[in-house]
Amino acid sequence: MILDKNFSIKGSQVTTSIELAMIEIESEVEAFLSRANIEVLKLQEQEGFSKQRAFDTVIGQVEGQTDFAKAFFNRIDKITQEIGKQTVAKPVREYGKKNPQQLYKWHLGSVKSVHCADCLSLASMEAQTIAGWLSHGLGLPREGKTACNVGCKCLLEPVTS
Amino acid sequence: MAKPFKVDLTVFFTKGAKTLIGNYKRLLTLGRGVSQDFAPKKKVGNRKPWLINTGETHDKGFDSRAGKLRLIIFPSGKKHSGKTRYKTKSGFKTGQSKKPPTYRSLFRWHNRGKSSYNGQNYSGLFGMLPLGSDFNKKMGREAMRQLKPQIVARLKATLK
Numbered sequence: 001m002i003l004d005k006n007f008s009i010k011g012s013q014v015t016t017s018i019e020l021a022m023i024e025i026e027s028e029v030e031a032f033l034s035r036a037n038i039e040v041l042k043l044q045e046q047e048g049f050s051k052q053r054a055f056d057t058v059i060g061q062v063e064g065q066t067d068f069a070k071a072f073f074n075r076i077d078k079i080t081q082e083i084g085k086q087t088v089a090k091p092v093r094e095y096g097k098k099n100p101q102q103l104y105k106w107h108l109g110s111v112k113s114v115h116c117a118d119c120l121s122l123a124s125m126e127a128q129t130i131a132g133w134l135s136h137g138l139g140l141p142r143e144g145k146t147a148c149n150v151g152c153k154c155l156l157e158p159v160t161s
Numbered sequence: 162m163a164k165p166f167k168v169d170l171t172v173f174f175t176k177g178a179k180t181l182i183g184n185y186k187r188l189l190t191l192g193r194g195v196s197q198d199f200a201p202k203k204k205v206g207n208r209k210p211w212l213i214n215t216g217e218t219h220d221k222g223f224d225s226r227a228g229k230l231r232l233i234i235f236p237s238g239k240k241h242s243g244k245t246r247y248k249t250k251s252g253f254k255t256g257q258s259k260k261p262p263t264y265r266s267l268f269r270w271h272n273r274g275k276s277s278y279n280g281q282n283y284s285g286l287f288g289m290l291p292l293g294s295d296f297n298k299k300m301g302r303e304a305m306r307q308l309k310p311q312i313v314a315r316l317k318a319t320l321k
Contacts, residue, residue, distance in 0.1 A: 076301065087290050
């Protein structure tokens with residue numbers, strides 16, 4: 001995936017993170033197919049299934065994403081999450097740890113519904129340091145400790161005196 | 162040698178690009194970057210009116226290309242119409258520039274500043290998916306939706 005920020009990517013000979021993920025998924029699928037063959041043999045030998053029954057069972061497990069197929073689908077999910085780590089922006093929070101004396105105001109985010117009671121009360125308070133906000137026991141915005149949970153859209157805005 | 166699996170995400174990306182461009186437009190209106198940090202407040206030159214006040218950059222400044230496994234969202238290379246709208250003490254003042262910039266150069270300027278959140282580099286628009294986006298999860302689901310019948314078919318072929 002390319003989301004052009006610096007506008008320096010030219011031409012089509014660029015391997016995107018999606019293409020890399022697809023290569024990874026394909027190798028996982030190849031390994032999974034070998035594993036499926038082993039599963040059919042296992043069912044025939046250990047459970048005494050006929051070849052057709054063992055085959056149907058394995059196909060059912062693949063379609064239902066159960067038993068041995070579950071691990072494969074979990075690995076695919078991990079690959080997808082890895083794409084997310086590379087492409088989704090991370091919150092700006094490191095600055096607060098480096099500058100413990102900096103004061104911040106709780107800035108209410110833009111929401112379609114109403115703000116939760118926790119956020120409203122915190123937004124009415126005066127500017128505080130990161131440690132000050134944490135002392136209330138409701139964490140920082142978007143951490144999921146307020147009533148609005150992870151749906152919180154608030155931010156800590158630095159106060160310049 | 163077995164045939165490679167076919168995954169075509171063009172339709173998904175075309176739809177997804179519209180959603181993502183909508184997200185970027187919203188961030189532009191709110192004056193935020195992809196990390197939800199605040200855009201530079203200090204005006205540099207006279208570019209801010211180009212970006213927001215006429216609404217033209219918001220409406221026409223985004224472009225995208227979608228391929229089978231490729232999605233590019235970028236600022237349009239077209240030129241701004243040149244119509245400007247400045248906020249002054251006595252109200253708004255409109256104008257017409259003879260040499261308008263491209264939308265791309267406007268966004269390049271926009272992404273260049275220091276964030277008013279922490280004085281560090283402003284995360285800006287483009288470059289990353291907006292904070293909290295679940296686009297990658299949806300993409301994974303769509304890819305698996307296309308892959309699953311192919312896996313089952315390959316399985317049937319290898320086991321028979």
